[in-house]
Amino acid sequence: MKALIEWVDARFPLVNVAREHLTEYYAPKNFNFWYFFGSLALLVLVLQIVTGILLAMNYKPDADLAFASVEYIMRDVWGGWFVRYMHSTGASLFFVVIYLHMFRGLLYGSYRSPRELIWIIGMVIYLAMMATAFFGYLLPWGQMSYWGAQVIVNLFETLPVIGGPLSEWIRGDYVISDITLNRFYAFHYLVPFILAGLVFAHIVALHKVGSNNPDGIEIKKGPKGNRWSETAPKDGIPFHPYYSVKDLLGTVVFMAVFLGIVFFIPEMFGYFIEQPNYEPANPLKTPEHIAPVWYFTPYYAILRAIPSFAGTQVWGVLAMFVSIVLFFLLPWLDRSPVKSIRYKGPTTRLALALFVVTFLVLGWLGTQAPTTNLTIMSQFFTLVYMLFFLLFPCFSSAGQPLPLLAKGLLALSILTVVATIVYWWALWSGGPAAVYKIGYTVLSVLVLFLLGIRPLLRAEPVKPVPERLTK
Known part of the structure; x- marks a missing residue:
């Protein structure tokens, strides 16, 4: 085994990567509960990619077959119901974990110098997650997913001059149709891999400047020397095995909650999977109340709160986008x-x-x-x-x-x-x-x-x- 590792290491810096990012990456010794959510976000991303690939093997991106293919996965594919509920539950819990991860950043100033780029990459990850969720929301071709996508795409029509052509370009048609479903399916499959690349950049940037901590103190600038190295930060400990084992405990607890939801309340009272999505999409019947999935609702409320001026609703759309962009500016605010x-x-x-x-x-x-x-x-x-x-x-x-x-x-x-x-x-x-x-x-x-x-x-x-x- 040692000879094999040496052979690989001579051609690929496997050992150096492991040292730089695990055994010789020194993290502050006072991490607390809030530092579980970064590793949990990575775990959920992997679960989403794996379950998404499994679902794609049986899903039909066709307006006439999409809803039936989801029902086929649920009823006839071996373990299909489990994979589908893993994916739908994972989507919501992904946002739960990310929101808690962002809150940790607000608590301890993780967006401050020298971590501005880490924060910005993290916000780009958040936007990529929103795009992935939006593209995937249409795929079940249920009543709420159809009309929810219709409403969101129609927001672009409020933009002056370019609104109409832009919304048609997004849909690929004058209305949500089979063409829209196909392109959304392609993007929903593609963006998670871009997301994985962004996560890699996020981690590399983090390990370049070091992790923040509840005190907001830079351990790299503090006294040096600990029992592992004379040049390592005195207040730092190796990420592996200390925090990798701690993250393992968090993973066990999280997966217990995750599987509990999957097995007992996968719909989460209509918040994870809306009741109207158990009906096939009907372009001729509008639901009484159209609302996006819960993780978009704060921005949807902002959109609806802004009244129409000068005969256009573009102000609400601008307010919604501004409410997201403001997070990018926190390091300088x-x-x-x-x-x-x-x-x-x-x-x-x-x-x-x-x-x-x-x-x-x-x-x-x-x-x-x-x-x-x-x-x-x-x-x-x-x-x-x-x-x-x-x-x-x-x-x-x-x-x-x-x-x-x-x-x-x-x-x-x-x-x-x-x-x-x-x-x-x-x-x-x-x-x-x-x-x-x-x-x-x-x-x-x-x-x-x-x-x-x-x-x-x-x-x-x-x-x-x-x-x-x-x-």
């Missing part, structure tokens, strides 16, 4: 002298908690049929969502002078709040009762004051960061 939430002030903690609640509420609102009261509620939480990013330089400044861009974002935030309140009171005819308007007006002004104005009036202190890692 955060001006705090510290990285981790452990050492940031109470206003930053309040802002992050408010953002999490906002994202969850928007996700729920996106699943509901629109009503007058829910619409104004969506508008309020969309406003809070945007204010979190626009006011980030203010509440994270910790008394530092604001640059011109941050002042501009603060002015834009004030203008946005004023415009929203004016719309609620003066322009929304037949709107909700005054008590709702008063409540959301007060809350909007309060959020603006707490996150944008108060930090400028009173500098928020930050806790001193220790020189070495804490437990």
Whole structure:
């Protein structure tokens, strides 16, 4: 065996790769629960690719056969029901894991220097996941998947001048048809392999600059020397076997939950697989309420919250895209002298908690049929969502002078709040009762004051960061 490894290593740097990324890759010694989700995301990606290939062996990308082929997989293919539920459950849990992974990044400042590129690649991975999920959503050719894809593609028609030709180019036809199904199937098969390449780039970039940790301290810059190496970081331990074994424990727990869902509640009460998707697609019958899969609903709620102006709904589409793009800008919006939430002030903690609640509420609102009261509620939480990013330089400044861009974002935030309140009171005819308007007006002004104005009036202190890692 040793001779074989030496023969391979002389022609391919197998041992060096293993050392660089496993046995001699030193990670901070104080990783906690939140650091399980990176490895779990990689696990789910592998499961999705494997189960997707198995499903592709029996699936028919034909408008007349697609729905029947899914039923054939479920009923007649040996183990087909298990593979199909593994894939559908894996899609949702993939987003659960990624959202928790992103939240970890927000908690501990994993987007800050020198990890800006890691964060940007991670966000590109997130976009690729959304594209893959969108392409795959149409494939069962069920009633909700058909009409959901129809609605999403029609969003591009709101773009001036290029909207119509662009949506036709995406569909390959004037409506969702067999042509659309074929091209979506091809893209759904292709993009996961691009996703795997992006994940590889994400890991390489991570191992180049080193992992962040709950304290936000750079262990590479700290004292050197531990029991494995005199030149390795003193507060670092080899990823293998210490964290690989720890990740194995997380994998066992995760797979227990994963298989529990697959065996007992694969539909997850209509959130993982919608009830209308058990009916074949009918282009002549529109469902009573069309909503995307749950992991898209926060952005769908933002889309619906923006009213139509000048006879076009393009503003809602732009707001939806902006709400995603803002994540890319976080490395430059955060001006705090510290990285981790452990050492940031109470206003930053309040802002992050408010953002999490906002994202969850928007996700729920996106699943509901629109009503007058829910619409104004969506508008309020969309406003809070945007204010979190626009006011980030203010509440994270910790008394530092604001640059011109941050002042501009603060002015834009004030203008946005004023415009929203004016719309609620003066322009929304037949709107909700005054008590709702008063409540959301007060809350909007309060959020603006707490996150944008108060930090400028009173500098928020930050806790001193220790020189070495804490437990």
